[in-house]
Amino acid sequence: MKKVVMYTLSTCPWCMRAKKFFREHDVPFEYTDYDKADDSTKKAIRADCLAHGSEMSFPFVKIGGDVVVGYNPDKYSKLLGL
């Protein structure tokens, strides 16, 4: 299965829904809450977001080599072949 890595905010309900989606589908994932991260991690996340042409709108979901910005269960499913 493709690796799922997310950047999230602890204050963002759509980030919570994204985490719930992956848990309910038994998809392992890693995540970092941007707002709780240290300065160097924040800087790295920001650079990653900007490199993908995105503002820092969360959730920022990497599925394998693809990026989905926002809560989009249809796209998550398609990329994971669920």
Place this chain on the structure above:
Amino acid sequence: MDTEKRKEQLRTMFAKVVDHLGYKFSPDEELVDFLLEQEVNIEKEKGHPFCPCQGLTGEREYDMKLVCPCIPFHREHYDAMKRCWCGMYVHKDVDDPDSLMQISLKEFLESKK
């Protein structure tokens, strides 16, 4: 000031602003209540009720565009989604917010080409 009182103050203040922009609070009361609470907590920590779904950079010029309601700064993008990124506000003609998707800024800009 306690959180509930500040939430109601923000609700009253924001309603007046978004009304002029053609928006209203989402009918999803649970979502709105959660987001208002996050904004009160963010305001206590950061000094302003920033959007709970956008990352702050520490750069004032950028971050001030994310003070709720951030619709004026993102008008075209939000008009295309018929909601703000958080979903706290929807266009006045929206009754079913569940049908509205988050469209990334990149996708939105590409759709305009």
